[in-house]
Amino acid sequence: MWRDAALVAGKDLRVEARSRVGVNQVVPFALLVLVVFAFALDSDRDTLSAVGPGLFWVTVMFSGLLAIQRSFVIESDDDARDALRLSGLDGAGIFLGKAGAVAAQLAVLEVVLALGVVVLYDVHLHGPVMLLLTCLAATVGVAAAGTVYGIIAAGLRVRDTLLPLLVLPVLAPVLLAAARACEAALAGTPADGWPWVRLLFVFATIYVTFGVVAFGPLLEEA
Amino acid sequence: MSLLGRFPALAGVDLDVAAGEVVLVQGSNGAGKTTLLRACAGLAAFGSGEAEVLGHDLRKDRRAVRRCIGLLGHATFLYDDLTVADNLTFAARSAGVDRSAAAEAMARLGLDGRLRDVPAGKLSAGQRRRVALAAVVSRRPDLWLLDEPHAGLDAAGRNVLDEIVLDAARAGATVLLASHELDRAAALATRTVTMAGGQVTGGLLVPREPIHVA
Known part of the structure; x- marks a missing residue:
């Protein structure tokens, strides 16, 4: 399973590195969203600083959707999804590989967005341990849930519009918990943040487990 | 039986192919050749019936089957x-x-x-x-499923393809070949199977030197 996961993740990341869609489109889109929010909320630094964590995670969600959609678009060109079925790779391995590749892209995106939030919103980073654990759990959760719903939508003609409708409500708890945990870390009140971090890890565990079990049959039906 | 919409794309297909055989599957458009090859790869849903590929039950152990097959279909499956x-x-x-x-x-x-x-x-x-x-x-498959393999290849590519098919059969692999280029494909085949309306309607052993399994 782990060998198959590494193979699929390596293939997906190589496709992204060659196509440069992430660098040329997803990252600029994410930064643009941050800038647009800054304009929309006026140039009041206190307001921007206060809502920074929420805006950061909303931007991660929207940008993450693009990465998830992209992960399945590459499998729809020239019936590559049939090739994935025919490969004989373990379904759980394919899931972990695809989710891992999405998570790696999200992690890079979060670093860029964190810099953007610091510069544009004047946010001062505190509580690095809680921030890192929040990003880790939220990233795994978003990537796992997105990959599960990505394969559900993959075989449908309306997949491009259906995926956000399916995924965003599911990711609402991640958005809420990650924003609250980051707010607590930045405010220097970590005790308020740990329950949200635990919730994020529970969410990530549930969706990783579900994906490992269900992705193979879902791929066959897609 | 495999279903295409409400109609059976394959029905009553009874086919036993041995190692080292090169079987040419022929028939008109819509006869079920592609569906038969896809069914052997576990890509077409079975309504009923049984299929054993390379000693594995196709319904229960698709992954084991797929690790041993190579399918050249209409799509190229490339990234x-x-x-x-x-x-x-x-x-x-x-x-x-x-x-x-x-x-x-x-x-x-x-x-x-x-x-x-x-x-x-x-x-x-x-x-x-x-x-x-x-x-x-x-x-390096044990079962080659080749759907119109000569299509789109130049003369040199076709010659290489023919050599590859014959080498695979000599090495003990099984080849199912669906083609409309009957002269060329028949020269490779040890047996032909004719399909119509999703059924095998005829078969013929090609009278030529059999390919012996190594």
């Missing part, structure tokens, strides 16, 4: 952003085969020169077809 070498390496390694098989396949299909590092999306249709064949070769 446009990956180079020829990357595509073939992924095909080989996903079948559990060493990456050296990809290099051998590239050499055999004449893809080891300047085409090696070209993204698949920048290749011509004929070149993509050649890479798709190389991907099947790099998997």
Whole structure:
């Protein structure tokens, strides 16, 4: 399973590195969203600083959707999804590989967005341990849930519009918990943040487990 | 039986193929040739019936079957952003085969020169077809499922394909070949099967020297 996961993740990341869609489109889109929010909320630094964590995670969600959609678009060109079925790779391995590749892209995106939030919103980073654990759990959760719903939508003609409708409500708890945990870390009140971090890890565990079990049959039906 | 919409795409197909055989599946458009090959790969849903491929129950152990087969279909199954070498390496390694098989396949299909590092999306249709064949070769399959394999290949590519099919059969692999190019395909086949309306309507042993399993 782990060998198959590494193979699929390596293939997906190589496709992204060659196509440069992430660098040329997803990252600029994410930064643009941050800038647009800054304009929309006026140039009041206190307001921007206060809502920074929420805006950061909303931007991660929207940008993450693009990465998830992209992960399945590459499998729809020239019936590559049939090739994935025919490969004989373990379904759980394919899931972990695809989710891992999405998570790696999200992690890079979060670093860029964190810099953007610091510069544009004047946010001062505190509580690095809680921030890192929040990003880790939220990233795994978003990537796992997105990959599960990505394969559900993959075989449908309306997949491009259906995926956000399916995924965003599911990711609402991640958005809420990650924003609250980051707010607590930045405010220097970590005790308020740990329950949200635990919730994020529970969410990530549930969706990783579900994906490992269900992705193979879902791929066959897609 | 395999269902296409509400109508059975395959019905009453009873086919037993031995190792080392090259079976030409012929029939008019819509006869069920492609569906038969896809069914053997576990890509077409079965309504009823049984299928055993390479000793594995196709219903229960699709993954084991798929690790041992190579399907050359109408689509090329290539990732446009990956180079020829990357595509073939992924095909080989996903079948559990060493990456050296990809290099051998590239050499055999004449893809080891300047085409090696070209993204698949920048290749011509004929070149993509050649890479798709190389991907099947790099998997070193025990069962070759070739759907119109000569289509899109130039004369040299067709000759290489014929050699590959005969070599595979000599090495003990089984080949199912669906083709409209009957003269060319019949020269490779040890047996022909005729299909119509999703059923096998006829079969013929080709009177030529059989290919012996090594």
